[in-house]
Amino acid sequence: MSTHSPSPSPEHPILAGMVAALNPPDDTSPLPVGTRIGGDVVEGVLGSGGFATVYRVRSPSGYVSALKLLPLDQGPERAERAWREMLLGTRLSHPNLVRQLGAGQWPLENPRYLWVKLELVEGPTLDEWGLAPGRTLGEVVERGLEVARALAVSHEAGVLHRDVKEANILVSQSTGQAVLVDFGVGYHPACPTLTKGMFPPGTPAYRAPEAWAYGRAHAGEPGAHYRAGPGDDLYAVGVVLYRLLTGRFPFRPAEHGGEDVEAVLHRAPLPLHLVNPQVPLAVEEVCLRLLAKTPEARYPDAVTLCQVLEELRARTDVDWTRVLHPERWRPMKPWARWRRVLAVVGVGLAVALGAWWLGFGREVAPGGRTPEPVRAVAAPSAEAPPPPAAAPPLALRKDSVPVKQQQTSGPQSEATSKRRGSAVRTACLGLTGAALQACLGTPQQVPSEPLAPPPQACPAGAVETMTNTLGLRIGERNAVDWSDVRGRSVHVQEDATLRVGGDWEAGANRFGKGWKVALPNKTRLFGRLYVKEGRVYGRFTEARTPQGVLYPVCLELLDTGGNVGLELQPGSGPGKMMVDPVVEVRVVDRFP
Template sequence: MRPPPAILVPGAEVLGYTVERQLGQGGFGTVYLARNAGQSFALKLLHLPRVGARVEREVSILLKLRHPHVVGLQGYGLWPPGEPRFAVIVMEYVDGRRLDVWADEKNPSARQVARVLLDVARALAATHSAGVLHRDVKEANVMVRASDGLAKLVDFGIGDYAGARDVTADILPPGTPEYRAPEAWRYFRQHARSPGARYVASAPDDLWALGVVLYWLLTGRKPFDGEDDAAFIEAVLTRTPAPPCEENERVPRALSDVCMGLLEKTPEARTPDALAVIAALEEALRGADAAWDVPLCDAFGEDTATTEGQQDSFEKWLNLPRHRPRRGARAEPSQAEAPTTRVKPRRSFRARTVIMRALALVAVAALLLVTARSPGTATLRQEVAPTDKSSQSDRAAVPSGPEATAAAVALPATHQEVAATVTTQTPETPSSKPAKKARSVLTRAAVTAACTALLGCPGPQLRPPPPPEPCPIGAVKAMEARGIEIGDKYVAIFERSRPRIISVSEGPAQFLLGETVGDLPGGTTALSGRLIVRDRVYGRLTWAVTPQGDSFPVCLEVFTEGGGRGMEREPGDDSPSSARVFSTVRVKAVQEFE
């Protein structure tokens, strides 16, 4: 069961540190930015009753490591002093961005990626030489400092070293599935039914994860994927990904070779250690030429800003996966332009199958709608803004046969932008356009209708609702044990005051249960989660804490008092990351977030 977060407000005092804001919340703790004597620090709070062993492990690891590319330990203690419920680890504050955010916003060149990876490899070399394994190398656990671009490896909460106490009894150690090495999955398959079997990670596991990170930095996608967990594991075990330089021609061969060396299927064939990675990167950088300074991905420009006269058609959208991914700053639309709508695919290790099947249904429904009507007699009162014409887009406009279904199903993996600008007009004269063009327009209308009917797609909304995601593990059982029934709605409030319109921002949020539910008292039971600002403000609450300190996972979706999912935006704030909403809502117990 996931431990509860420490819910602190700005200005709270923790062991002499003044909290400024929350920096992040992970599987085992909550991290805050805090100040002491005018200096900034990162405070990580972990719930002692559930993660006590992890505290000892993480502090012991950080005490072993003193390196410029590893986050530094500044101190640790227990809080509150009288009745400690949290361990507090005080760490160096890295003023910068996570590696994935850095890559998306900066659109780095091959040289910049190589230098950042060189920093991470040096951190791993120091870590491994101290007898420590990180066991969770991924983009989210690397920070790139804003002042000089230096990278630091952070979050050793599930790290390991000889003699450390075990923190789980599972066959595989804690970690992120997408970054597990083939030898870990192979052991899992072979010993899944063997009582007491335990896979012991080693340095090659960290190096494999580093290869997955590098592949994503170079190509904009992960090297392995699958419809479900079993297909993903099979891909890791048996499939060799295309070299990054073949996926993206801007990737230098030398850097591509470093990546493929880290993704060898066996530890024996893999790059032997982090020192060898450092040597290979330094050698590659010595031979770097001007091509290494070109951004690896296409930048966002005027061609990605949506206007009524340049609206991307469904055909062009369908073929976007064939283009290089885009990174970097978005182009500011002019006053004549509508805001660009971007939907970044969010993959869930458990949700891939649901998405693929739903899109297959959309493709089938679109095909039925197209073939059921004669294009020569179709009268449409909605025209999609004109688009560029190409033979490839015309072929994509008329789905037929298995190829059409395959194309539609492939969309979520690489889809970059969805645009939906529609102008409504009454034709003055009957259309005389060719039947081929009429079929193209009808296809777009049919797909839009099918998508709306089957998946609740946003249509002409500026920003679509957030994608589905699973509930926290154990949330449904924990709610049922406390009298929270799936489908029931309960009153919740942002704060103890009269109902009113308040300002909220995207990110972590806390509510109070407004009524007594089972043995949970109203007005004092805290519900925490996050807000997602779109055309409405969506809330997903994942943790509850009672006044007695009892805490458990929940799966509660925020609804308006009138019954609609998400909160209606009140006038006065059109920002994409903040909104004005009513302070009283309903929260609905669900089995998964829609």
């Protein structure tokens, strides 16, 4: 799996599996090209994370690999973690596991670093590969089988991965197989426990129900620490398979961001064939068993999972060539739901106008004027939206139809008016919900205002990650944006993501030697927006770097003047928020 291709960019996906997310050494200057470490020559930096820098190196024979440099002089805990990662790698050898090629200390005199040389796997992360258009059912199940084989070998060696996710699985360009990387947070009984928090390092969306249950049962208990087992890795494989097969996670995020722990603990995931009809029941059964609420209800071990997937793959009654995602599938977002509603409204209005035209259009007095009912339903100018109008009652009353009539007199006019109202009401009867309200009433021009979320604690580990790992300070602010749009308002949705435009640097007062990059350029911030009293507020609970590293965060949305929330801009409408393109976020230790 080696390669002699040109040096990869800093966004190479290998970083997702090679860069641990802990504090960096004080000396963050990269080694110059040409530096020799363990006989290899440094050709460039693949990337740097909180705890290590990863270099592209070449051996005297021309073999290109990745060399991870971990500090030894940052305290006993850091040194222990470095040795731990190296020792775990020596226990593992398999085509579906990243291969450790060597290790040592550097410099030879007064060593300050431990270096670990790893196989350089060229290829996309599993989600980039699996959600691409045209990917077949057979290919996805085959990658899942390869991940199960990797876990079977590592578990047999007594090593738990503890952070199985798509970003830590690469699909090799040379072999086409899945390769499990990043054992930086792995566990072996011979290695001491270094984690001080409730949970081991990992990604909340892939955390097993038994871990969440332990966290609830021991909340606030000093020294409580959840001990992961093989069932945790198997549950994470279930999340990976569910996402590859359907394009979404088994459980939606909580209403105001973060994981919906109630759903993970007590609700069954939506059956896969309902989300994606291309998923056969035989494959769905395996995935849902991996997502069972207790480890006992899942497969007993990774070896059994391998056997099940091998038998499944050998079945001839399943069409393994069926395409899972003809187009890149995305879960429906709030704006998409509004599009559907507006489409139904449009059909309803067309029916109503058609009924008016066929029923009595010829009875309207001539003269070339636009018929009054058409003007009554025409969209108002976006430049000056009217104030919100109260939604009309759903009951169909004779006096509730807001259709203007021609001001004529006499019996014929009265009859025409009655027929006109009857026709419109009949056309509206076929609609429901928001479509019926739109047909019978004046549409609002300001987004509806759901109840503002109550005060909320930050996600588990967010404050510690922001202050200790990233070096950010509570109250610190940074400019971010929605996209490359400038000079005009942008349309954002309830679950819109923000982008860090340029490196977000942590202050020098935390690390003593200059500045460090806390969140790199193009990091995405995920959270939720809501509207209250004409302003948009936001809570962001997860940051994802371009290399796929996830951090729990606690950030609130500000305008560029430092005020909480954003002013709605002209053009806002139902389910449509128009805001300034450049905003700020502030580091907080609790959402007010």
